[in-house]
Amino acid sequence: MKPTTYRNVLSFIFIAAIVGFLIPSIYVNITSTYIPVSTNTVIALLLLNLSLLYWIVIFKNRLKDAREKTKDILKRKSPPHPLVAARTVALAFAGSRAASLILGFYLGAILNFLPNLVLSPIRSRISVSLAIIALSAVLLGLSLWLEKICRIKDSDDKPGDNPSFA
Secondary structure, three states, X not given: OOOOOHHHHHHHHHHHHHHHHHHHHHHHHHXXXXXXXXXXXXXXXXXHHHHHHHHHHHHXXXXXXXXXXXXXXXXXXXXXXXXXXXHHHHHHHHHHHHXXXXXXXXXXXXXXXXXXXXXXXXXXXXXXXXXXXXHHHHHHHHHHHHHHHHOOOOOOOOOOOOOOOO
């Protein structure tokens, strides 16, 4: 799998910002009210960030203990199971993409709300949207960090050589 590039992240943010700018306009035209912005999203993102940070600390310590050669082999922890490592990489990929989409959507929504900034419901929606953007940026950073932790150094083996497993 190829690592996430900043170009991918920026393209997700850009496309989601366009959608986030258009959806509130459509919602206002259909319902004659402003699109709601829930504080439950802030709580969910906060819990997601905390749990992802907890998993990163556990996984990083497990990898560090498995790589450390100075410890006695009987005291050394075993590396994570390959399926756990693969699921962790999938979690990092999903987190970075979801965070990019959330960040872009609420950025577009804020751009849509700005002309009506004098209204108090819009100001409260903008403040909640800013909190969501900040938490999704943290989620993006955590996901990219987890992806970096999961990277394997390139092998010195050439294709066709008999790679050693020791």
